[in-house]
Amino acid sequence: MLDITTQLTTNPKEKPAVDALGFGNYFTDHMFILDYTEGIGWHDGRIIPYQPISLDPSAMIFHYGQSVFEGLKAYVTVDNDILLFRPERNFARLNHSNDRLCIPKIDEEYALEALKQLVNVDREWVPNAPGTSLYIRPFIIATEEHLGVHPAKNYKFIIIMSPSGSYYKEGINPVKILVEQQFVRAVKGGTGEAKTGGNYASALKGQEIADREGYSQTLWLDGKENRYVEEVGSMNIFFKINGTVITPELNGSILPGITRDSMIQVLKSKNIPVEERRISIDEVVEAHHNGTLEEVFGTGTAAVISPVGELKYLEEKFTINKGEIGEVSQMLYDTLTGIQTGKVEDTFGWTIRL
Amino acid sequence: MLDITTQLTTNPKEKPAVDALGFGNYFTDHMFILDYTEGIGWHDGRIIPYQPISLDPSAMIFHYGQSVFEGLKAYVTVDNDILLFRPERNFARLNHSNDRLCIPKIDEEYALEALKQLVNVDREWVPNAPGTSLYIRPFIIATEEHLGVHPAKNYKFIIIMSPSGSYYKEGINPVKILVEQQFVRAVKGGTGEAKTGGNYASALKGQEIADREGYSQTLWLDGKENRYVEEVGSMNIFFKINGTVITPELNGSILPGITRDSMIQVLKSKNIPVEERRISIDEVVEAHHNGTLEEVFGTGTAAVISPVGELKYLEEKFTINKGEIGEVSQMLYDTLTGIQTGKVEDTFGWTIRL
Numbered sequence: 195m196l197d198i199t200t201q202l203t204t205n206p207k208e209k210p211a212v213d214a215l216g217f218g219n220y221f222t223d224h225m226f227i228l229d230y231t232e233g234i235g236w237h238d239g240r241i242i243p244y245q246p247i248s249l250d251p252s253a254m255i256f257h258y259g260q261s262v263f264e265g266l267k268a269y270v271t272v273d274n275d276i277l278l279f280r281p282e283r284n285f286a287r288l289n290h291s292n293d294r295l296c297i298p299k300i301d302e303e304y305a306l307e308a309l310k311q312l313v314n315v316d317r318e319w320v321p322n323a324p325g326t327s328l329y330i331r332p333f334i335i336a337t338e339e340h341l342g343v344h345p346a347k348n349y350k351f352i353i354i355m356s357p358s359g360s361y362y363k364e365g366i367n368p369v370k371i372l373v374e375q376q377f378v379r380a381v382k383g384g385t386g387e388a389k390t391g392g393n394y395a396s397a398l399k400g401q402e403i404a405d406r407e408g409y410s411q412t413l414w415l416d417g418k419e420n421r422y423v424e425e426v427g428s429m430n431i432f433f434k435i436n437g438t439v440i441t442p443e444l445n446g447s448i449l450p451g452i453t454r455d456s457m458i459q460v461l462k463s464k465n466i467p468v469e470e471r472r473i474s475i476d477e478v479v480e481a482h483h484n485g486t487l488e489e490v491f492g493t494g495t496a497a498v499i500s501p502v503g504e505l506k507y508l509e510e511k512f513t514i515n516k517g518e519i520g521e522v523s524q525m526l527y528d529t530l531t532g533i534q535t536g537k538v539e540d541t542f543g544w545t546i547r548l
Numbered sequence: 549m550l551d552i553t554t555q556l557t558t559n560p561k562e563k564p565a566v567d568a569l570g571f572g573n574y575f576t577d578h579m580f581i582l583d584y585t586e587g588i589g590w591h592d593g594r595i596i597p598y599q600p601i602s603l604d605p606s607a608m609i610f611h612y613g614q615s616v617f618e619g620l621k622a623y624v625t626v627d628n629d630i631l632l633f634r635p636e637r638n639f640a641r642l643n644h645s646n647d648r649l650c651i652p653k654i655d656e657e658y659a660l661e662a663l664k665q666l667v668n669v670d671r672e673w674v675p676n677a678p679g680t681s682l683y684i685r686p687f688i689i690a691t692e693e694h695l696g697v698h699p700a701k702n703y704k705f706i707i708i709m710s711p712s713g714s715y716y717k718e719g720i721n722p723v724k725i726l727v728e729q730q731f732v733r734a735v736k737g738g739t740g741e742a743k744t745g746g747n748y749a750s751a752l753k754g755q756e757i758a759d760r761e762g763y764s765q766t767l768w769l770d771g772k773e774n775r776y777v778e779e780v781g782s783m784n785i786f787f788k789i790n791g792t793v794i795t796p797e798l799n800g801s802i803l804p805g806i807t808r809d810s811m812i813q814v815l816k817s818k819n820i821p822v823e824e825r826r827i828s829i830d831e832v833v834e835a836h837h838n839g840t841l842e843e844v845f846g847t848g849t850a851a852v853i854s855p856v857g858e859l860k861y862l863e864e865k866f867t868i869n870k871g872e873i874g875e876v877s878q879m880l881y882d883t884l885t886g887i888q889t890g891k892v893e894d895t896f897g898w899t900i901r902l
Contacts, residue, residue: 217695217696218606218694218695218696219694221604221605221606225605244605245605246602246603246604246605247602247603247604247605247610248600248601248602249600249601249603250600250601251575251579251598251599251600251601251706251708252572252575252685252708252710255609255610255745256601256609256615256687256689256706256745257615257617257685257687257745257748258745258748258749258752259613259615259744259745259746259747259748259749259750260745260748260749260752261610261611261613261749263611294753295749295752295753296752296753296756329695331606331611331695333610333611335610340572340573341571341572341683341685341710342571342572343748343751343752343755343781343782344752344755345752345756352605352610354605354606356606356695376737377737377738378735378736378737378738379738380738381732381735381738381771381772382732382771383730383731383732383771383774384731384732384733384734384735384738384750384771385746385749385750390613390746390749391609391610391611391612391613391614391745391746391749392613392739392744392745392746392747392749392750393613393746394611394612394613394614394697395612395613395614395615395649395739395744395745395746396613396738396739396746397697398612398614398649398650398697398698398699399648399649399650401697401698402650402699417735417736417737417738417771417772418735418771418772418773419772420737427697428697
């Protein structure tokens with residue numbers, strides 16, 4: 195099981211220009227694949243040249259959505275080392291998602307070793323311009339060739355990597371978000387806390403509505419009462435109200451973000467009050483009306499922090515912090531990206547150096 | 549657009565023995581593919597030999613679950629004609645699912661024409677033993693090679709076909725179902741009324757629990773109040789209480805089953821009272837306690853009808869109709885399968901003869 199074979203490409207690709215990167219458009223020269231076969235388990239881990247996957251049209255991933263994924267980033271330091279940010283948390287969460295989707299668990303240590311070897315093989319692909327990174331996408335798909343509805347007997351665990359610029363075209367500028375009224379992303383008892391394709395497919399319609407109204411993200415309320423704040427776009431959300439930073443507690447329908455967890459720890463280390471609890475949209479509206487809604491921001495691997503400059507709920511539009519990034523948002527962004535790129539001392543022990 | 553090219557296989561497969569068929573295990577010699585490219589639309593419809601699909605590992609279907617599908621059956625009549633059952637309804641529903649998942653709509657007439665041509669090409673694959681049929685699976689997957697979360701710019705619409713025996717190993721024998729308490733299949737505002745992979749992936753966990761307790765299907769309650777009956781397994785559900793047949797009304801989180809709709813029409817034609825309305829699990833329990841719960845059955849394309857012989861809710865187990873198939877269930881099964889196979893006159897105009 196702990197073997198990983200490596201077959202290097204004989205035909206390396208040309209690397210894209212840094213300013214043409216964007217997000218998720220280009221892929222490195224190699225990928226990692228691990229197969230699962232019922233009765234055998236996970237086997238044949240291998241680093242191979244980046245290449246298409248050939249699947250039977252009856253492969254279950256095309257029909258019943260049994261898939262999970264992760265997202266994390268590697269950065270180059272000024273010393274030309276490569277830093278991974280809390281990758282063990284990604285593989286722990288992948289297994290949590292696996293459990294919800296009835297996918298067999300992976301060996302987390304093995305996956306981390308595979309990731310390190312893959313990054314090393316393609317280390318020249320990690321971009322080093324400010325704001326850029328190597329985005330890493332581990333994912334698992336059901337590959338059994340069968341149309342019955344049941345957990346598949348075969349899977350592929352794959353890691354691909356994409357040199358990426360900033361996620362948001364607007365950069366660190368605050369975005370406008372729309373509170374979604376009609377559609378729901380997730381509900382307690384559903385798959386909201388798992389990182390599975392269906393959650394993202396489900397959210398596209400809300401995003402389409404936001405786009406049409408000129409908003410860049412959707413703010414999702416809970417599926418039961420349509421009242422409590424859950425996520426923004428595909429990020430966790432934080433509100434700074436009267437000096438205290440509040441983020442919705444993990445209730446089963448919210449993704450346990452690794453950036454979210456890191457932000458909470460940074461806030462605590464700076465003695466800034468932070469609460470994980472239910473927060474209703476009414477509380478947010480009231481805080482705005484009485485002048486105590488100081489900052490709003492989303493957190494996620496791709497964006498790190500995305501400040502919210504405007505929020506629309508029903509027919510009312512709120513401008514937050516004059517449409518500018520707030521002090522705490524800026525501090526969190528600087529601290530986290532500083533740790534991730536090796537410019538700020540990692541007192542939390544979050545980074546792995548390659 | 550209305551062109552369909554046909555490339556016949558030079559290497560036809562051996563047809564499996566009828567008693568080895570099962571469900572969704574074998575596939576015919578040919579498949580239909582139609583591509584979508586942003587700016588061009590759907591194009592290049594073609595019937596080709598059944599073959600693997602090659603996709604980049606960044607293809608969005610592997611990450612964000614943007615997929616929809618349909619299921620329908622073709623039957624051989626005693627005259628060796630082939631009957632399709634309400635196929636236009638499947639393509640209408642596919643477009644409804646497309647809308648929810650932000651997938652561009654297909655031309656329903658064209659899709660039906662493609663389906664007819666494909667079935668004709670593989671007509672020798674339609675099995676003719678009692679209970680067997682050719683299961684047809686149209687599906688659409690997002691193929692754009694990009695890791696950003698947005699509706700894809702490229703798709704494939706594919707039809708594959710599988711000669712199939714009976715869906716349930718138990719045949720027409722009543723099944724035992726377990727009312728799910730912890731997990732939820734869908735919620736209003738989610739994707740429950742669309743036929744998309746994520747709904748099926750989400751439901752696997754409930755099925756796993758049912759399996760473990762010796763039940764063959766999960767009965768799903770609504771996601772908001774955990775009280776109103778929605779579906780059973782991947783079927784719609786009907787209750788006969790005191791002479792009236794009741795099925796949950798289409799509320800946005802229930803799949804609008806074509807078999808469900810057909811059953812309602814058959815019941816009306818036989819002057820059996822039928823109601824589409826909200827029905828709580830408490831009403832079902834009370835009906836059982838006062839002796840008026842006469843029949844329970846699921847409906848779907850694969851099973852047509854699946855009578856429920858036992859239902860477990862919380863710690864209580866109910867035996868329904870002595871664990872036997874009920875009169876109305878049997879009548880509906882005989883009528884629908886009769887129409888589908890050409891043995892009962894199709895007064896509804898549901899079948900298309902090839």
